[in-house]
Amino acid sequence: MELASARQRRHRQPLGRTLAQIAPHIPLILCCCSSIVPFLWMLMASFRNYKELVTSRSFFPQVWTLKNYQDIITRVNFPVAFKNSVIVAISVTVVMVLTSSALGFVFAKYRFWGxxxxxxxxxxxxxxPFAVVLVPLYLTxxxxxxxxxxxxxxVTGFWSTFGVFMMRQFMETIPTEIIDAxxxxxAGEPRIFFTIVIPMAxxxxxALATFGFMDNWDSFLWPLVVLNSPNKQTIPLIIAxxxxxxxxxxxxxAAGSMLSVVPIMAVYAFASKYFIRGIAMSGLKA
Amino acid sequence: MAEKERLVAGAGGIPRAEMWRGSDATTLARIRREARKALRKPQFWFGLAVLVPSLIWYGIFSFGPILQAFPMAFRYYKIVDPAHSPWVGLDNFRFVLGDQLLRISAKNTVTWAVLAFTLMLPLSLFISVCLANVARGRNLYQAIIFLPVVVSLVAVSLLFRMVLDPEVGQVNRLLAMLSLPQPRWLSDTKTALLTCVLIGTWKGLGFHVVILTAGILNIPTELYDAAQVDGVNEWQRFRHITLPLLGHTLLLITVLLAIGCLQEFTAPFVLTEGGPGTATYTYNMFIYKEAFQQMRFGIATAAALLQFAVILVITLLQLKLLRPQWSY
Incomplete structure (x- = not known):
């Protein structure tokens, strides 16, 4: 629609046209700055020493130091927490994506009673709400x-109802003719599922895997309840x-937060397309 | 025709249609039936292999706990001897409703939700309309605006506690340089809750923007072309085309936002621990405290069921009142 309006105005008011094109960029640029600047402050703070952080007014540290990172890694059991977080996030994500796809496939393409x-x-x-099951789930x-x-x-993350819902929505768009062919x-059903359905999905x-990873990497309340001893804790608990x-x-x-943020930002840098497309898709279909 | 000729090996036991050309109607019907059965037989085992473990898991970790919550809310739960927990009727609910801290936390949670709505909805709508109107760089903008959504809430909370520190925080130093008033943000009873909501809005904006932008871009362009012919201005276009046709997306967002706000826990827990005083004490923090600090499982579950009832009523009201009349 913007193209049409631009074409109409071209002859009369070139200035108005340029303004109309530039105008929406201004709030967007401000919005982007507000998303990034706090992270830059945190990054810079993680390289300062305490005295400078309290007194300095400059954006960049005057003396760059890696001592904060050293302290975090040696004094807070960070490597163990990192290992725990990786184990949890990856195992839950892999299993959850598989179970969601299989259940989504069955619900989309099979016919059975009820x-x-x-x-x-x-x-x-x-x-x-999660609070309702908090205590009974803890007891279980x-x-x-x-x-x-x-x-x-x-084990509590192996199935995800949201995942099943999302995968069913998608599986319904796969033509049944391909599966019947x-x-x-x-071809047996497992073979159809693994060699035809999964590549198409x-x-x-x-998208679901990126959600799952993000959710489990950041999960706080449930690990806070279940995990107590320091060598079992995940990164969010250590950071808190x-x-x-x-x-x-x-x-x-700042150093601790940076260490917890970097892996997820790395994942995001490679998969931002999937994150955004997945979110947009779940919004359109619901 | 012999039985074994009908079933052709190597094709999963499916009879070939051409063998039956010219047969009578009943035979054809039988073939069709058998073909359907042959096609569906392997599905039975695969379906079973998927559904049975799923239902076992749901039974243990989802349906089970939900069903256990109801009797638990009516008992005085003894941790050492759960089997002999006495039945106390509505006492847990009575205790919860009479509790001073619960009233404060409920009030804070509702205020949180109202503030979040008034900040999030207009802002995310405005940004998405801008995003839908730019010809270039939409993906880059979206990727950057979405960044805070990705980062863990605990790290974000620590980040803002640092940035918003009244004395040494970067924000107040910036405000001092511009000689603007410097609020005490999270350390002031009056501003703490609003500051928490601002941080929540900063973190959640990208999520809502992505959903809304997808919704706006999904509206057929013919409608805008028609409006162009009729000579409408930008505001009329937004008010009479975008907004009504975005109804379903907006409904989804309001429902998700309400459900999320009424269950706020991590942000206030890490940002302020509910303080200063009880200024940012939320309902879920009350449940957590009752359950795992006071170890009063029955009371915590009763409070959670009340929350469930409120969320259910609010969601149903939203679905009933806000259901859009327009579609495309």
Whole structure:
């Protein structure tokens, strides 16, 4: 629609046209700055020493130091927390994406008795706030002997109702004829699923995987409840613990936060397309 | 025709249609039935292999805990001897509703939601309209605006505690340089809640912008062309085309935003621990405190069920009142 309006105005008011084209960029640039500048402040703070952080007015540190990172890594058990976070985020993401795709496929392409009712019941669990299941789930995990174990937060993430919903939406767009053709050629269902459906669904699966990774990397309340001992904790718990451990030592906070932010930003740099497309898709379909 | 001739090996037991050309109607119907059965038989086992573990997991980790929550809310839960927890009827709910801290936390949570709505909706709409109107650089803008969504809320909370420190924080130093008033942000009872919501808006903006932009770009361009012919201005175009046709997307966003705000936990827990005083104490912090600091499981679950009821009512109201009349 902008093209049409631009074409009409070209003859009469070239200035108005240029203004109309530039105008929407201004709030966007401001918005981008406000998203980035706090991170830059944090990055800069992580390279300063305490004295300079409190007194200095310049944007860049006068003396660059890596001591904050050294302190965080040696004094806060950071490598262990990093390992724990990686184990949790990756195992949950892999399993969750597989279960969501398989269930999504079954709900989209199979016909069985009570399918829609079962799907509605699954979806309705999304309505229940996490606080309602917090205590019963804690007791269930306790009965399985998984309190203070990474397994306690891994096993509760193996299925995701949102994931099933999202994958079903996509699987319904795959033509049934392709699947039937493979059946006639003698392919078994597992083979159809792994060699035909999964390659076709790779884009939404990548989007779901990025959500899953992000969610589990950042998850706070549930790990806070389940994991107690320091060598079992994940990065968000360690980072939140910096508050009381180093009261108002902002340069250490900044270094710790940077260490937790960098992996997710690295993932985002490669997969921002999938993050954004996935979010946009889930919004359009709902 | 012999039975074994009908089933052709190597094709998953599916009869070939051409073998039956010229047969009578009942035979054709039988073939069709058998073909359908042959096509669906492997599905049974694969479907079972997927559904059974899924249902077991849901039974243990989803349906089970939800169902357990209801009786738990009516008991005085004994941690050492759960089997003999006495039934106390509505006492837990009575205790919760009479609790001073609960009233404060409920009020804070509602204020949080109202503030979040008034900040987030206009701002995200404005940014998305801008995004939909730029010819170039949309993906880059979107990627940058989305960045705070990706970063963990705990890290963001620590970041803002540093940046907004009244004495040494970067924001107040910037304001001092410009000789503007310097609020005490998170350390002042009056501004703490608003500051938390501002931080939440900063973090969540990208998410809403991406959904809204996708919605706007999905509106058929013919409608805008028609409006162009009728000579409408930018505001009329937004008010009478974009806004009504964005109804479904806006509904989704309001529902998600309400559900999210009413369950706020991590941000106030890390930013302020509910303080100063109880200025930013939220409902979920109350539930967490009752459950894992006071170890009163029954009371915590009763409070959670009340929250569930409120969220359910609000969501249903939103779906009923805000359901758009227009579609395309």
């Amino acid at each position: 399918k829609e009712q079962l799907f509605t019941i699954l979806l309705s669990t999304m309505m229940v 995990v306790g009965k399985l002997g998984l309190i203070n174990q990474l397994g306690g937060i891994i 493979a059946r006639i050629d003698g 790779s884009a939404p699966m990548a 613990g910096l508050r009381s451990l180093f009261w108002t030592r902002y340069e250490l906070w």
